[in-house]
Amino acid sequence: MKALVAVKRVVDYNVKVRVKADKTGVETANVKMSMNPFDEIAVEEALRLREAGIVSEVIAVSAGIQQCQETIRTALAMGADRGVLVQTDAELQPLAVAKLLKAVIEREGPELVIVGKQAIDDDCNQTGQMLAALLGWPQATFASKIRIADGHAEVTREVDGGLETVAFNLPAVVTTDLRLNEPRYASLPNIMKAKKKPIATVTPDELGVDVAPRLVTLKVEEPAKRQGGVKVGSVAELVDKLKNEARVI
Amino acid sequence: MSVLVIAEHDNRALKPATLNAAAAAFEVAKAAGSDVQILVAGQDCREAAEAAAQIAGIAKILLADDAAYDHDLAENWAPLIVRLAQEGGYSHVLAPATTSGKNLMPRVAALLDVMQISDISAVVSADTFVRPIYAGNALATVQSKDPIKVITVRGTAFAPAEASGGNAPIEAVATTGSAGISEFKGAELSKSERPELTSARVIISGGRGMQSGDNFHLLETVADKLGAAVGASRAAVDAGFVPNDYQVGQTGKIVAPELYIAVGISGAIQHLAGMKDSKVIVAINKDEEAPIFQIADYGLVGDLFKVLPELDEELGKTQK
Numbered sequence: 001m002k003a004l005v006a007v008k009r010v011v012d013y014n015v016k017v018r019v020k021a022d023k024t025g026v027e028t029a030n031v032k033m034s035m036n037p038f039d040e041i042a043v044e045e046a047l048r049l050r051e052a053g054i055v056s057e058v059i060a061v062s063a064g065i066q067q068c069q070e071t072i073r074t075a076l077a078m079g080a081d082r083g084v085l086v087q088t089d090a091e092l093q094p095l096a097v098a099k100l101l102k103a104v105i106e107r108e109g110p111e112l113v114i115v116g117k118q119a120i121d122d123d124c125n126q127t128g129q130m131l132a133a134l135l136g137w138p139q140a141t142f143a144s145k146i147r148i149a150d151g152h153a154e155v156t157r158e159v160d161g162g163l164e165t166v167a168f169n170l171p172a173v174v175t176t177d178l179r180l181n182e183p184r185y186a187s188l189p190n191i192m193k194a195k196k197k198p199i200a201t202v203t204p205d206e207l208g209v210d211v212a213p214r215l216v217t218l219k220v221e222e223p224a225k226r227q228g229g230v231k232v233g234s235v236a237e238l239v240d241k242l243k244n245e246a247r248v249i
Numbered sequence: 250m251s252v253l254v255i256a257e258h259d260n261r262a263l264k265p266a267t268l269n270a271a272a273a274a275f276e277v278a279k280a281a282g283s284d285v286q287i288l289v290a291g292q293d294c295r296e297a298a299e300a301a302a303q304i305a306g307i308a309k310i311l312l313a314d315d316a317a318y319d320h321d322l323a324e325n326w327a328p329l330i331v332r333l334a335q336e337g338g339y340s341h342v343l344a345p346a347t348t349s350g351k352n353l354m355p356r357v358a359a360l361l362d363v364m365q366i367s368d369i370s371a372v373v374s375a376d377t378f379v380r381p382i383y384a385g386n387a388l389a390t391v392q393s394k395d396p397i398k399v400i401t402v403r404g405t406a407f408a409p410a411e412a413s414g415g416n417a418p419i420e421a422v423a424t425t426g427s428a429g430i431s432e433f434k435g436a437e438l439s440k441s442e443r444p445e446l447t448s449a450r451v452i453i454s455g456g457r458g459m460q461s462g463d464n465f466h467l468l469e470t471v472a473d474k475l476g477a478a479v480g481a482s483r484a485a486v487d488a489g490f491v492p493n494d495y496q497v498g499q500t501g502k503i504v505a506p507e508l509y510i511a512v513g514i515s516g517a518i519q520h521l522a523g524m525k526d527s528k529v530i531v532a533i534n535k536d537e538e539a540p541i542f543q544i545a546d547y548g549l550v551g552d553l554f555k556v557l558p559e560l561d562e563e564l565g566k567t568q569k
């Protein structure tokens with residue numbers, strides 16, 4: 001069976017983002033961009049399933065501007081077989097991304113779709129669940145373990161109280177959590193090989209998807225800065241301050 | 250038009266996050282000039298519905314009692330909420346931004362063909378909300394153009410609604426049954442006598458500096474003296490020191506206790522995202538350059554293996 005993974009191009013997690021002076025968003029010019037970390041985990045999981053003989057082909061899909069090609073190339077360098085770029089300059093919100101992914105899935109016919117649980121830029125945590133809804137498929141969010149045999153899946157999920165296991169038949173959508181795996185680094189030979197792997201390009205129009213945003217961002221601001229405090233010299237001083245100054249114990 | 254809150258509960262009692270979501274719902278209802286109702290879906294969950302009816306100011310409780318709702322399978326819950334939203338005249342549907350709410354609500358939103366507004370931290374008007382983005386390093390004010398607003402609520406941003414004083418009528422609603430496409434197999438829930446992280450008054454968290462899971466007992470004895478919950482950084486969870494549900498941060502739990510004590514935690518932005526709204530922050534770290542000190546109200550530079558036993562002893566003294 002085919003597996004499809006969604007990979008988003010985001011500001012690298014190490015970058016300290018700055019809000020633009022005109023409050024329209026955050027500064028993305030000359031900022032390091034990377035694959036969303038949860039999507040690296042998604043790619044890794046699909047590759048492991050291919051290596052285990054459960055998945056036959058791994059397709060990496062990204063939606064957005066031309067440069068999202070680079071994100072797809074990273075997935076190909078990790079080992080994905082081919083890519084699909086849904087190219088548009090329009091602002092994409094999760095509902096639109098879910099609709100685009102659905103359209104690509106209807107063309108490609110994967111039985112397993114793995115996406116990140118959350119994009120670290122918009123922090124939405126929506127796309128996988130929306131995609132499952134639109135397809136009428138089961139969903140397993142926040143996965144920390146995936147077992148697949150004979151078209152049946154059991155997924156362990158990270159939930160607020162601990163862990164939970166759900167089971168369903170494929171096709172399905174799974175979203176990744178941090179403990180699912182540790183993504184591999186692309187080796188130099190694989191980076192070279194990835195340059196020859198195919199990336200197909202389609203547009204939202206060709207897929208028949210209206211991507212018009214439903215949320216309008218009125219402004220983006222910096223949160224109130226927290227003032228640093230004082231260093232204390234001893235445990236006794238700390239306890240005294242917490243009792244008599246901050247009055248929290 | 251009314252505002253609907255999806256209650257989180259264990260069929261008997263409400264989870265505290267429900268009260269925070271209800272508080273956000275009251276703000277929305279005030280702006281929209283409408284009232285707030287609560288959906289309690291579950292199996293044999295009348296007791297939870299009765300608890301919800303006590304919340305001051307709630308207009309009505311909808312009770313959906315069916316085996317299909319026993320576990321929070323989004324595949325089974327979403328059709329119920331979609332039907333209620335469409336037939337019941339709800340302008341807004343809110344749920345806590347817990348793992349249940351995050352799992353469920355986007356499925357509801359997509360079926361309604363609306364964009365969810367995730368993890369709101371303020372209500373500006375009936376259609377405009379503030380939400381943190383980029384690990385809380387920016388706050389976006391967004392306006393929804395959709396007819397029904399599907400929202401998840403950041404609990405720490407809304408003081409809980411009053412849990413008693415109300416007496417709302419409970420109305421049983423028709424259920425939608427099981428979608429039959431997924432099955433709950435089991436759970437391994439962390440057991441603890443300590444308070445829940447997201448509602449604790451005091452939290453003490455350990456990071457990679459703790460070196461092992463065994464060493465967490467040094468935090469636990471201090472936690473017990475303070476009536477605190479125990480949390481952790483991602484590094485401590487990844488290393489297997491403590492279970493995943495201890496993780497505080499951008500992609501773990503968001504907390505804002507009166508007192509947060511970070512021990513052996515460097516202060517990465519992803520960790521700060523989960524705790525920087527705490528009232529008082531204490532950092533204990535042997536590296537005086539650690540970024541955590543930049544946001545700590547009280548910093549103590551030292552070896553945690555020396556500091557924690559001393560802290561335990563000092564707290565023992567003051568409690569006498």
Ligand SMILES: Cc1cc2nc3c(=O)[nH]c(=O)nc-3n(C[C@H](O)[C@H](O)[C@H](O)COP(=O)(O)OP(=O)(O)OC[C@H]3O[C@@H](n4cnc5c(N)ncnc54)[C@H](O)[C@@H]3O)c2cc1C
Binds near residue numbers: 037497498501551
């Ligand atoms: C997609 C993504 C999501 C993430 N989500 C989260 C999240 O939700 N929550 C989270 O916490 N992180 C998250 N992270 C990870 C984050 O970037 C950091 O790697 C992590 O927070 C570091 O944990 P730490 O501070 O425990 O470890 P380190 O950064 O290794 O810091 C350990 C600290 O302990 C101190 N120390 C060591 N020994 C002692 C001693 N004996 N006494 C006193 N101090 C000592 C050191 O000086 C150091 O400052 C995420 C990362 C990514 C990429």
Ligand SMILES: Nc1ncnc2c1ncn2[C@@H]1O[C@H](COP(=O)(O)O)[C@@H](O)[C@H]1O
Binds near residue numbers: 007009061117119123
């Ligand atoms: N523009 C995009 N292109 C590809 N995948 C995306 C895109 N946006 C979101 N995703 C996927 O959806 C996941 C969750 O994103 P979000 O719902 O925005 O938090 C990401 O980790 C990706 O796997």
